Amino acid sequence: MRRFWSKFAVAGALLSAICMNVASAEPKPIPPEQFESLKKRIQPQPGENRFWEIPWLVSIHEARVKAAAEGKPIYVWSGSQGAPITGC
Secondary structure, three states: OHHHHHHHHHHHHHHHHHHHHHHHOOOOOOOHHHHHHHHHHHOOOOOOOHHHHOOOOOOHHHHHHHHHHHOOOOOOOEOHHHOEOOOO
């Protein structure tokens, strides 16, 4: 059992050293000629975030009317403290 804990301690020390080394490294600025290319790769691509392709309704009244007309249920999603999430 001691071997396990000694290996665990060594692994923890190594991880701490790596994290401290990474945290102390200063970030390098992005060269202007690479900015647009990196921006295109970072942004969500078409079809990648299907959640935003759904035609969400932010009005409970509109959702109830539409659901009643189509015979479908309503999915309600709210934010913290119960406040409804709205479109940005």
